[in-house]
Amino acid sequence: MNDTERRTLDRRLARVEGQVRGLRRLVEEGAYCCDLLNQISAATSALNQVAAAVASNHIQHCIASHQDKDAHPTAKSMTQDELMDELEEVLSRLMR
Numbered sequence: 285m286n287d288t289e290r291r292t293l294d295r296r297l298a299r300v301e302g303q304v305r306g307l308r309r310l311v312e313e314g315a316y317c318c319d320l321l322n323q324i325s326a327a328t329s330a331l332n333q334v335a336a337a338v339a340s341n342h343i344q345h346c347i348a349s350h351q352d353k354d355a356h357p358t359a360k361s362m363t364q365d366e367l368m369d370e371l372e373e374v375l376s377r378l379m380r
Contacts, residue, residue: 292337300330
């Protein structure tokens with residue numbers, strides 16, 4: 285993952301963090317349940333987008349480019365079969 289991708293993910297995670305803080309405040313204030321559910325849905329969607337971005341990055345930089353000089357050390361040491369098994373596991377986790 286390059287610096288630009290890290291900064292983008294960090295900004296997205298900061299937004300999710302802010303949404304969760306807002307949720308906690310709504311709970312403390314006794315907000316209407318539907319309002320809480322809407323905010324929970326928004327935070328969940330934002331976190332799912334982060335997960336999709338990380339998975340995309342993993343596919344591009346760790347799976348497809350695992351032999352490149354800039355590849356992550358963990359991916360570099362894996363065989364193509366091991367990487368495909370890992371990819372299946374990652375995608376399975378995302379689909380739950």
